[in-house]
Amino acid sequence: MSSWDINPVLTIEHLTMRFGGLVAVDDLSFNVGRGDITALIGPNGAGKTTVFNCLTGFYKPTEGRIVMNRLNGEHFLLERMPDFQISAHAKVARTFQNIRLFGGMTLLENLMVAQHNPLMVASGYTIGGIFGLTSFRKAEREAVERACYWLEKTGLVDRADAPAADLPYGDQRRLEIARAMCSGPELLCLDEPAAGLNPKESAELNALLQYIRKEHQTSILLIEHDMSVVMEISDHVVVLDYGEKISDGTAAAVKDDPKVIAAYLGVPDEEVDAVEEEVGI
Amino acid sequence: MEYFFQQLINGVTLGSIYGLIAIGYTMVYGIIGMINFAHGDIFMVGAFIALIFIVAFSITAAMPIALLVLALIGVLIVSMALTAAWGWTVERIAYRPLRGSFRLAPLITAIGASIALQNFVQISQGARNKPLQPLIPGGFSLSDGGADGSGFAVQLSYSQILIIVVTLALMIGFTLLINKTSLGRAQRACEQDRKMASLLGINVDRTISLTFVMGAALASVAGLMFLLYYGVIDFYIGFLAGVKAFTAAVLGGIGSLPGAMLGGLLIGLIETFWSGYFSVEYKDVAAFSILAIVLIFMPEGLLGKPEVEKV
Numbered sequence: 090m091s092s093w094d095i096n097p098v099l100t101i102e103h104l105t106m107r108f109g110g111l112v113a114v115d116d117l118s119f120n121v122g123r124g125d126i127t128a129l130i131g132p133n134g135a136g137k138t139t140v141f142n143c144l145t146g147f148y149k150p151t152e153g154r155i156v157m158n159r160l161n162g163e164h165f166l167l168e169r170m171p172d173f174q175i176s177a178h179a180k181v182a183r184t185f186q187n188i189r190l191f192g193g194m195t196l197l198e199n200l201m202v203a204q205h206n207p208l209m210v211a212s213g214y215t216i217g218g219i220f221g222l223t224s225f226r227k228a229e230r231e232a233v234e235r236a237c238y239w240l241e242k243t244g245l246v247d248r249a250d251a252p253a254a255d256l257p258y259g260d261q262r263r264l265e266i267a268r269a270m271c272s273g274p275e276l277l278c279l280d281e282p283a284a285g286l287n288p289k290e291s292a293e294l295n296a297l298l299q300y301i302r303k304e305h306q307t308s309i310l311l312i313e314h315d316m317s318v319v320m321e322i323s324d325h326v327v328v329l330d331y332g333e334k335i336s337d338g339t340a341a342a343v344k345d346d347p348k349v350i351a352a353y354l355g356v357p358d359e360e361v362d363a364v365e366e367e368v369g370i
Numbered sequence: 371m372e373y374f375f376q377q378l379i380n381g382v383t384l385g386s387i388y389g390l391i392a393i394g395y396t397m398v399y400g401i402i403g404m405i406n407f408a409h410g411d412i413f414m415v416g417a418f419i420a421l422i423f424i425v426a427f428s429i430t431a432a433m434p435i436a437l438l439v440l441a442l443i444g445v446l447i448v449s450m451a452l453t454a455a456w457g458w459t460v461e462r463i464a465y466r467p468l469r470g471s472f473r474l475a476p477l478i479t480a481i482g483a484s485i486a487l488q489n490f491v492q493i494s495q496g497a498r499n500k501p502l503q504p505l506i507p508g509g510f511s512l513s514d515g516g517a518d519g520s521g522f523a524v525q526l527s528y529s530q531i532l533i534i535v536v537t538l539a540l541m542i543g544f545t546l547l548i549n550k551t552s553l554g555r556a557q558r559a560c561e562q563d564r565k566m567a568s569l570l571g572i573n574v575d576r577t578i579s580l581t582f583v584m585g586a587a588l589a590s591v592a593g594l595m596f597l598l599y600y601g602v603i604d605f606y607i608g609f610l611a612g613v614k615a616f617t618a619a620v621l622g623g624i625g626s627l628p629g630a631m632l633g634g635l636l637i638g639l640i641e642t643f644w645s646g647y648f649s650v651e652y653k654d655v656a657a658f659s660i661l662a663i664v665l666i667f668m669p670e671g672l673l674g675k676p677e678v679e680k681v
Contacts, residue, residue: 145569176571189566191559193675201552202559203570208552229552272570 091338093122093325097158098276098308099144099181104153106139106332113139115332117153121276121325126302126309128319128340131329132352137312138186140329141278145183146172157181159275160306177206182274184265186281186312192254196245196264199253200236203271208232239267243297259290263297270301277301279311283318291315295322320344328352372513372522377646378639383530383599385638386537390592391615392622392630393544394585400561400625401581402469404476408460408483409589410612411491416453416590417603418491420445421500424597431505438505446594450587457586460487461579484608491605501602506532533595540591541631544584548627557581561625614641614654617661623674632672636660 097120106114114136121127129137142148144155144167155167157179165179175181182203191199201208211228240246243263248256253264262282269277282298283291299322301307313319319326319340326343328336330352336343343349351360391413398406423429429441464479509527548554559567560577568574596611597603618637622629637657644656664672 147565171568172565173568173571173573176569183569185566189563191562191566193562194555194558198555198558202555202567202572205552205556205559206571209556268570 091122091325093120093125093127096123097121098123099310100156100158101140102154102156104140104143104155105151106136106143106148107151113332114143114150114329117329117332117334119327119334119337121308121310123158123308124302124306125324126298126311126322127325127327128323129310129312129327129329130314130319131335134331135329135352136332137329138280139332141183141280141312143168144175144278145181146170146175157276176272176274180273180275181278182269182272182276183278184262184269184280184282186284188258188261188265190253190261190265190268193252195250196240196253196256197233197236197249199264199268200239200271201232203268204232204235204273236267236271239270242300243267244293259286262286262290263294266297266301270305270307274307277307277309279309279313281312281314283313283315286315291318294318298322372524373646375512376522376524377642379524379526379530380646381639381642382635383533383638384642385635386533387592387595387599387634388611388615388618388638389631389634390537390540390588390595391611392618392634393541393627394589395616395619396622396624396627396630397557397581397585399619401557401578402465402476402564403473404465405480405616406460406465406582406585407477407480407612407616408464408487409585410608410610410615411484411487412453412457412460412586412608413589413593413596413611413615414603414605414608415456415487415491416449416586416593417597417607418495418500418593418605419449419452419590420594420597421502421603423448424502424505429505430503431507442505442594446591449590449594453590453593454583454587456487457582457589458579461582466575466578484612488605488608495605497605499602499604502597504529504601505598529598533599536591536595540588544588545627547584553577553580610654614657617657621661621664621671623671626671626673626675629671629673636672 099121102118104114104117105112117140129140131137139148143150146167150168153168157165157167159165159180167175167179167181170179191202194202208228211225237246237249240249243266245260245264245267253261256264262285266279266282283294286294295318298309302309323340326338326340327334328343328346328349335348335352336346391409394409394412395406398404398409423445427441429438429445431438433441460483464483465476468475468479506527506529509525509530512524512526514523548557556567556572556577559570559572560574564574596607614637615634618633619630620633621636622631622633640657640660641653645653648656
């Protein structure tokens with residue numbers, strides 16, 4: 090029994106997602122350990138993003154269940170929840186492969202939007218806020234502080250009042266992570282956070298993710314193609330191919346799994362040895 | 371010159387009413403990309419609700435001024451609340467079930483909702499004009515037209531002052547609401563990316579409902595102002611006022627809040643000046659021609675943001 094099976098933050102059981110005749114995810118089960126950085130990898134089209142979409146309410150899975158176990162002991166069946174509640178109650182946040190910021194709003198506003206729910210409650214659903222309720226002012230101040238904290242952590246604090254669309258690509262990626270963190274998640278799902286980043290930015294990202302995991306009790310599930318990121322920071326790697334799980338274990342164990350190598354090289358299992366000899370691994 | 375000033379005052383008053391209605395169009399368009407054709411009729415319903423309460427509580431100009439002001443504020447609040455409920459209901463039954471279907475479907479139900487509201491009021495209230503005795507008579511005389519009476523007398527009536535002041539206050543309040551509050555931020559977020567907003571925990575359906583509620587509340591204020599200013603309403607006023615306000619929203623740049631206010635003011639001014647200097651019959655032609663000309667040269671409207679596509 091591995092460490093992630095003992096007290097998982099997220100349990101995926103027999104998840105299946107079909108689109109007509111196409112089976113995008115087929116009977117997938119795995120655990121995401123609490124406080125771990127878990128990587129979900131696989132060749133293009135393996136169904137990784139589909140798993141994310143099921144997690145965050147974009148798709149309703151055809152079969153299976155997804156259980157979010159919060160720190161306070163509550164359990165949520167994500168496949169049954171409307172998407173806005175997944176963030177608000179189950180505390181799962183995600184980012185996108187193609188960045189989805191609110192481009193016309195400033196950086197600070199982007200981060201404030203993520204704190205909408207606590208602010209609405211504190212402002213008595215806006216009515217109290219209009220009359221300057223002190224609890225609202227306090228909540229608003231705290232929200233700005235939290236936003237500034239994350240802007241500092243992502244190195245964007247100088248541009249807090251610039252429109253998000255004006256940021257360079259790498260900064261937009263970090264802002265998306267900052268925004269996700271502002272919603273106070275217990276599980277952060279990142280879809281290819283290192284895509285398009287240069288090696289320096291990629292190293293900064295690694296440091297940021299490790300900081301989040303260490304200081305904020307936030308578990309991280311990430312999809313990544315950049316193996317340097319995966320191997321360096323992941324505690325646990327799950328490999329998908331054609332919607333099925335082909336390997337599951339520590340980064341080191343997965344790296345040497347012939348099935349994984351076969352999937353990435355695109356050959357059947359039994360030919361792996363021959364190919365490896367050929368290329369000299 | 372005096373004549374010009376009189377037209378200016380009248381135009382700003384009319385423009386204020388258009389502006390208040392236009393906000394409802396522009397906000398709904400901004401957030402769900404749909405033209406809510408029933409909005410003009412919501413304005414009409416607001417005017418009727420106000421009239422019903424004014425008649426039911428026999429509010430007249432003969433009341434002491436303090437009581438009259440209080441009564442009108444009461445009528446305003448009640449009619450805003452009830453009209454907002456109408457706006458919410460229309461959204462709930464005519465638009466929400468069609469969210470996610472193709473774009474033209476809610477447009478058709480909007481026209482349906484508009485016809486339904488008109489006919490409902492026609493049947494329940496009768497088709498005849500409903501007059502109201504002026505509640506706020508009198509005003510300032512800015513120019514008496516000279517001693518010999520040869521000049522033009524410029525009048526600024528109290529009801530015009532009321533309309534302009536209330537509109538100004540509402541627009542300022544509204545701009546603050548959209549720009550400064552969490553609710554406003556959520557609305558702007560939904561405007562840009564509804565799916566992402568909901569992934570951040572924003573209840574998008576509720577935010578959209580609130581947008582309709584706000585638009586309807588503003589339209590009901592416009593309805594009360596229209597009633598006080600013209601003193602006569604019927605079940606059909608929503609159509610033309612709605613089309614004008616929609617034009618105003620497009621002229622200012624649909625989706626832009628200051629644009630709607632500016633557009634409303636412009637349409638009001640164009641109409642009044644045209645009927646003042648040329649002919650009353652062609653005032654609508656003038657207003658719509660200006661719209662056509664502006665859209666040829668500025669397709670996104672006066673204050674609208676051009677769509678920039680990243681390649």
